[in-house]
Amino acid sequence: MSPNANSQYCPPSVGDDCAPARCRGRCALDVIDELLAAGGTISGEELDRLLDLRSQLRRAEDAEAVLKIFCELRIRMERKHYLAFFRIRRWLENHLVAAVRICPAAEPVFVPVELSHYCVEAIRRVCLCAALRNGPLLAPRLRFAFASAVISSPAEAEMVAR
């Protein structure tokens, strides 16, 4: 499900309507648009990557790519645009999940994605550690995904609830 740039609030997440309380009515796309409009404070390269992030968020298919671009931009731009990156970060935390399989054949366990680190591998490790609390990891596989694409039942939504 693609985020709707025209809606006041974020697209549905984890099976329920996305409540304003969770995303504050400030969809990540809106925040990126504000950054793009900031003009002089953004370099040409940052502008290109912001457009890439916007495009990936609109498609809402490749959460790995979203996180990679977000982390790259966060390192470069957060110091000057802290509030904007806080808003995008919180939006991503509310809309992404990590699907962890203890072995390739197992059913995935969904864990929340916490963006307290600045690189995707560190975030992946934190998610794996969170999943480890629920049992042994034999040959773990982790895939980041948009919650709206992989969470189908209230029980699963409850599982990733923070």
Add this chain to the structure above:
Amino acid sequence: MSTTTKPASTPVKKDTRLIDGLNLVLADSYALMALTHLAHWNVEGEDFFPLHKAFQEQYEELFEAVDEIAERVRAIDGYAMGGLGTFARAAQMEEFKAPLPQKDYVAALIVAHEKVVDDAVRTRDQAGEVSDLQTQDLMIKRLQFHEKTLWMLKSYLKH
């Protein structure tokens, strides 16, 4: 010649929409007060002293405000919302947990203040529609505080 004095404003009839709006701002303010208190207790780092002090000033102001808002609800013939669970459900503010980086406390409080502003603006306009100037005045006063606080918090985050 009439010996009675005309009231300064039209007497307010019980308006459930306005009472609901005021109660939402009450819940928002209470929830924000709790979050600001949490930030006051747990903030740490090089800017500890100014942030600790600023957060204290903010939650103290909010503590006085919730009383004023609740009493306004009673004055227009409604009942004030209460109870921590009820406030939390009504306000739907995203809670944060400690420890956080200093700037995240500030950013999270900005987001929470913005929520109060949205609801207070709506209630101010509803009060205007029914000519309840006292409630409108109270909401304007609340907005002045939240907008000033937003300016200060956002200034802190500026590079």
